[in-house]
Structures are given as structure tokens and as C-alpha cells.
Amino acid sequence: MLKDLFSKKKKYASIPNEQAKLDVPEGLMKKCDSCYKIFYRKEMNKNLNVCPNCGHHHQLRAWERIESLFDEGTFQEWDSGLAPSNPLGFPGYEEKLQKDREKTGLNEGVVTGKGLIDGQATAFAVMDSSFRMGSMGSVMGERIARAIENAKEQSLPFIIFTASGGARMQEGVLSLMQMSKTSVAIKRFSEAGGLMISVMTHPTTGGVSASFASLGDYNFAEPGALIGFAGRRIIEQTTREKLPDDFQTAEFLFKHGQLDQVVHRHDLKQLLVTILKIHEKGGTSS
Amino acid sequence: MKQILEFEKPIVNLKEKIAELKKFTDDSEIDLSEEIITLEKRLAILEDDIYGNLKPWQRVQMARHQERPTTLDYINELFTDFVEFHGDRSFGDDEAIVSGIAFYKDTPITVIGHQRGKNTKENLRRNFGMPHPEGYRKALRHMKQAEKFNRPIITFIDTKGADPGKESEERGQSEAIARNLMEMAGLTVPIICIVIGEGGSGGALALGVGDRIHMLENSTYSVISPEGAAALLWKDSGLAQKAAESMKITAPDLHELGIIDEIIPEPKGGAHRDIKEQAKNIDLVLDKSLNELKNVSEDVLLEQRWEKYKQIGDYKEL
Ligand SMILES: [Zn+2]
Numbered sequence: 001m002l003k004d005l006f007s008k009k010k011k012y013a014s015i016p017n018e019q020a021k022l023d024v025p026e027g028l029m030k031k032c033d034s035c036y037k038i039f040y041r042k043e044m045n046k047n048l049n050v051c052p053n054c055g056h057h058h059q060l061r062a063w064e065r066i067e068s069l070f071d072e073g074t075f076q077e078w079d080s081g082l083a084p085s086n087p088l089g090f091p092g093y094e095e096k097l098q099k100d101r102e103k104t105g106l107n108e109g110v111v112t113g114k115g116l117i118d119g120q121a122t123a124f125a126v127m128d129s130s131f132r133m134g135s136m137g138s139v140m141g142e143r144i145a146r147a148i149e150n151a152k153e154q155s156l157p158f159i160i161f162t163a164s165g166g167a168r169m170q171e172g173v174l175s176l177m178q179m180s181k182t183s184v185a186i187k188r189f190s191e192a193g194g195l196m197i198s199v200m201t202h203p204t205t206g207g208v209s210a211s212f213a214s215l216g217d218y219n220f221a222e223p224g225a226l227i228g229f230a231g232r233r234i235i236e237q238t239t240r241e242k243l244p245d246d247f248q249t250a251e252f253l254f255k256h257g258q259l260d261q262v263v264h265r266h267d268l269k270q271l272l273v274t275i276l277k278i279h280e281k282g283g284t285s286s
Numbered sequence: 287m288k289q290i291l292e293f294e295k296p297i298v299n300l301k302e303k304i305a306e307l308k309k310f311t312d313d314s315e316i317d318l319s320e321e322i323i324t325l326e327k328r329l330a331i332l333e334d335d336i337y338g339n340l341k342p343w344q345r346v347q348m349a350r351h352q353e354r355p356t357t358l359d360y361i362n363e364l365f366t367d368f369v370e371f372h373g374d375r376s377f378g379d380d381e382a383i384v385s386g387i388a389f390y391k392d393t394p395i396t397v398i399g400h401q402r403g404k405n406t407k408e409n410l411r412r413n414f415g416m417p418h419p420e421g422y423r424k425a426l427r428h429m430k431q432a433e434k435f436n437r438p439i440i441t442f443i444d445t446k447g448a449d450p451g452k453e454s455e456e457r458g459q460s461e462a463i464a465r466n467l468m469e470m471a472g473l474t475v476p477i478i479c480i481v482i483g484e485g486g487s488g489g490a491l492a493l494g495v496g497d498r499i500h501m502l503e504n505s506t507y508s509v510i511s512p513e514g515a516a517a518l519l520w521k522d523s524g525l526a527q528k529a530a531e532s533m534k535i536t537a538p539d540l541h542e543l544g545i546i547d548e549i550i551p552e553p554k555g556g557a558h559r560d561i562k563e564q565a566k567n568i569d570l571v572l573d574k575s576l577n578e579l580k581n582v583s584e585d586v587l588l589e590q591r592w593e594k595y596k597q598i599g600d601y602k603e604l
Contacts, residue, residue: 081604082601082602082604083602083603083604085600087543088532088534091532138599138600139601141599142599142601145596167487167509169510169515169518171600172508172532172533173507173508173509173533173534173535173540174543174545174599176488176509177545179464179467180491180495180595180598181595181596181598181599183464183495184467185592186468186471187472188592207487207509209460210448210459210460210464210488211463211464211467213464214465215468228455228460229448229454229455229459229460229463230448230454230455230459235455239450239451239452241452256457256458257458258458
């Protein structure tokens with residue numbers, strides 16, 4: 001928001017045209033989180049939220065991602081009627097869910113479905129970290145497991161874009177068990193010859209990173225994405241180790257052999273299309 | 287030497303008093319046996335009252351008890367001819383996980399478990415039972431062997447969580463855990479998982495995908511430690527006790543949530559009071575589980591495993 005600009009860092013002060021842009025009504029502008037340069041929001045959106053100046057990848061909302069990848073009008077959503085309950089009777093949980101529903105227009109942190117990417121049918125799941133930080137609860141686990149089962153039954157490939165802060169605390173151990181539930185589903189899909197591609201986006205941590213995000217036949221990540229199992233602060237507290245600046249970034253993981261490629265958002269669609277084409281038989285081998 | 291938990295103190299005090307009276311009776315002319323009988327009756331009631339109604343936080347303390355039996359203790363009690371194998375064939379050996387083969391009665395089995403220490407020296411060697419990626423990869427290597435030789439797999443879960451460290455991240459802690467979850471889903475031999483202490487998060491789960499999941503009465507299984515949950519939810523790790531209650535982490539809680547199959551009873555006062563009795567209680571459940579699973583065909587086994595995990599979760603359908 002524009003008024004925040006004045007209370008924060010001063011790095012953008014030297015950027016030309018800034019004053020002119022500040023005169024424009026709120027919401028029209030977006031400041032880059034990395035270089036602090038200010039752009040018209042539409043300009044940034046058209047560039048898939050990648051900063052035109054420094055290339056920083058800002059988060060994409062689930063439906064923006066779908067729009068950026070799927071042939072127009074081909075995406076069909078699955079299981080949108082599944083909604084979180086409050087299984088542990090956790091105080092305040094329902095209010096938090098309601099707040100995020102209003103804020104995001106979503107009823108959970110993942111959208112699943114199928115559609116055509118450059119004419120090729122694929123099952124799809126995309127997480128949205130603006131809903132409860134993309135944390136995984138029962139609904140997320142169920143939607144993803146069902147999407148994988150659907151992909152298996154319909155002989156479709158399965159592509160997932162992850163973005164998650166980890167487990168949904170308010171669902172306790174039920175949240176943890178979604179890791180195993182989705183992994184069992186992936187095993188069945190994989191045994192049937194299904195192709196799974198995982199694209200990790202900022203941030204992919206904790207239980208999501210330690211389950212389906214890492215289980216693609218091919219695992220990719222967007223530049224600069226935070227990816228890791230344990231939180232940086234916990235690691236610093238428990239081990240007192242000095243951590244490198246690029247610790248747990250996509251580039252760090254790539255360097256340590258944990259990723260197939262770090263892919264610029266502008267190149268992602270073409271990469272997916274090529275891989276789908278090479279596996280053209282579809283999702284299953286029979 | 288024995289670690290005494292705060293809530294056990296009334297029991298310990300009363301026991302001391304009884305011992306005092308006994309000594310007095312032995313050493314003097316005065317017979318206090320009537321008083322002793324009264325106090326012993328009171329002790330029995332007190333023990334039932336305290337140990338029979340453990341609060342979640344008290345169970346957490348039991349699960350973390352210094353002298354609580356570990357994987358190696360149970361291997362020693364339950365199996366014969368145990369042979370331990372080491373190393374992941376890629377990076378190293380991780381002593382936070384022990385893994386090997388043995389006989390359970392007459393059946394060859396593969397047994398894998400988290401291994402923590404009971405003192406500082408052992409804990410440093412075992413990294414407090416918190417595995418590195420190579421530990422999980424060693425475990426997976428042995429699970430695949432179990433499949434090849436058609437041996438059931440028994441896992442003991444007892445960890446605060448996977449190792450949180452720089453090197454673990456570099457070597458792919460996430461991938462190692464995820465890989466185990468996925469591969470365990472497809473193993474064509476029966477897998478029985480028993481939580482014996484703390485079942486901490488993904489690091490516990492990575493040995494925990496199976497056909498039967500059991501928990502010792504005072505063990506816990508959770509997505510995060512109560513301290514961690516309190517810090518995240520209320521910015522105050524001092525509220526761990528409250529978190530232990532809200533997060534539903536005890537064996538009765540998990541049974542109610544439909545996640546575990548059986549609660550294995552503990553001797554009064556916890557597993558460490560009587561390892562042999564505890565092993566016997568595990569033996570009964572293990573024997574039953576293996577019998578139920580031994581004649582199940584591979585296809586049915588895998589289908590049932592999927593059904594088991596598929597139903598875990600709670601949501602509304604609008
Ligand atoms: Zn920028």
C-alpha cells in the first residue's frame with residue numbers, strides 16, 4: 001500500500017518518476033519487494049509478477065497461475081465444495097478461516113482441477129499462500145489426493161505448484177497425516193505409470209516440502225524461492241551454525257543436487273509443454 | 287538417580303514415609319504394621335488416581351522420561367538373533383536410527399527404529415534420536431531388502447523430529463522424508479509401526495507409514511512439539527502445557543481421531559518402571575497384528591493401506 005512506502009526503507013528515493021507515480025490513486029501501483037522500484041500494477045501483472053527491473057519473482061495467486069498456463073476457458077475446477085471443519089475444536093480457527101475466505105476469495109489454500117496446456121490435457125494443483133500461508137490441513141490433503149487419484153483414473157499427467165509455510169497447526173496431527181495420505185496417493189499414481197511434475201514456488205517449507213513437493217518425477221523451482229524442511233531460525237537456535245545468505249533458496253538446493261532446474265517464470269510454460277510432449281502417451285503407460 | 291516428575295512427587299513422598307515406618311518397625315519394639323497397611327492402601331489409591339488420569343502434558347513428560355525404554359531395549363526383549371546393519375551407501379551411517387534383521391518368535395523380520403540415548407554421551411552419539419537424511423535412506427534401503435526377502439517390517443518411532451541442521455538441508459532432508467513416505471506406501475510386505483516415545487512431526491512419520499499404527503499409552507504423536515506450537519500460535523513457548531492439550535497429541539486422542547489402531551497399555555507409572563512387562567504388552571499387539579496381516583495378498587495389502595490413509599482427515603462437503 002502506498003502509505004506504507006513512506007514508513008519503510010528509503011532505497012526507492014532515487015528512482016525517477018516516483019513522485020509522479022505516487023500521485024496516482026492507491027492500488028494502481030506495486031513496489032518491488034526486492035529492488036523497491038515502483039511499477040504500475042498492470043505492468044507487473046502482465047509480467048507475471050516478475051519485477052521488470054530486477055527479475056524478482058513475486059508470488060502469484062492460484063487463479064493468476066492457472067490463467068498464465070492453461071488454454072483459455074479449458075480449466076475445470078475439482079472439489080471446490082470441500083471446506084475445512086474444526087476437527088480439534090481449536091479456539092479461534094473458524095474466525096481465521098472466515099477472515100481468509102473474505103480476503104482471498106478462496107475457501108482453502110489449494111485449487112485443483114484439469115485443463116489444457118497448449119492443447120495437452122493435464123491434472124493440476126496449485127497452492128495459494130495467501131490463504132492461511134498455504135498451510136496444509138485436511139482439505140488441502142484431500143483435494144490433492146483426489147486430484148492425483150483422478151489423474152490416475154483419467155490417465156492424465158499431474159502437475160503441482162507448491163507454496164506453503166508447512167503444517168496447519170490448528171488441525172494438529174491430522175495435518176501431519178496429510179503428508180502420508182498424499183504420498184500414498186502419489187505412489188499408486190506412479191506405479192500406474194503416471195507422470196508427476198512438481199514446481200516449488202516461494203515459500204515451500206516444512207511438511208509440504210517433505211512430502212509431495214519433493215516427489216515429482218521432475219522437481220523444479222522458481223528463482224529465489226525459499227525451500228526447506230526446518231525453519232532458518234530453528235536451525236540457528238539449535239545448531240548455532242552460521243548459515244550462508246542463499247541458504248534454503250532454490251539456487252542453494254540446485255547447487256546441492258536437490259532440483260532438476262531453477263526455472264524463470266517466463267520459461268515455465270514452455271518447459272512444461274515440452275515435457276508433456278515428450279511423455280505424450282499421457283499419464284499412464286498402458 | 288531416577289528422574290522423578292513433578293506430578294509423581296506425592297507418590298514418592300508417601301513411599302518414603304512407608305519405607306521409614308517399615309525401618310522403624312524393624313529397628314524398634316514398636317509394631318507399626320497396621321499404620322503401614324493403611325498407608326499402603328492409600329498409596330495404591332494415590333497411584334491409581336495420578337497414573338490413571340494423566341493429563342496430556344504429564345504424558346509428554348512420560349514420553350520424554352530419561353529412563354524410558356528405547357528401540358534397542360525392545361529389540362533386546364522382543365527379538366532374537368538381532369543383526370544390525372549400517373550405512374546408506376551414499377554418505378554415511380546415522381546412529382539416530384538402528385536397523386537390522388532378527389527373529390520374532392520363528393518369523394524373520396526387519397526392525398527399524400529411532401534411537402535416542404539415556405544420557406548425554408549416548409545422546410551426542412545418537413544426535414538425540416534426530417535422524418539426518420542418511421538415516422532415513424539407510425532405513426529405506428533395509429525396507430527394500432525386507433521386501434525382497436519377504437520379511438515383515440516393524441518400526442519403532444521415538445524422535446523429537448528430524449535433525450534441523452545446515453547439512454541435513456544440504457543433503458535433502460525433505461526429499462529423504464518424502465521418499466520414505468512414498469516408498470513405504472508401496473512395499474509389498476506388512477509394516478507395523480509402534481510409537482514408543484515421542485512421535486515428532488515428519489521425522490517420525492518417515493518411519494511411520496504402515497498397515498498398523500500402534501502407540502504406547504504414554505507416547506505422543508504430533509505435527510510439532512508443544513513448545514513449538516505454543517511459540518507459533520501464542521508467541522509464548524511457556525504455554526506448552528496448553529498446547530499439549532489443544533493439539534490432541536496423546537494416544538487416546540489419536541485413537542479417537544481414527545489415526546492409530548491400538549493403544550498399548552503401560553505398567554503403572556510408565557514403561558520405564560518395568561521394561562519386561564512393557565515388552566510383553568507390545569508382544570501381544572505385535573503378534574496379533576502380524577497374524578492378521580500374514581496371509582493377506584500383496585494387492586489387498588496395498589489397497590487396504592491406501593484405504594487406511596485415504597480416510598484420515600476431517601472436512602465438510604458443501
Ligand atoms: Zn525489482
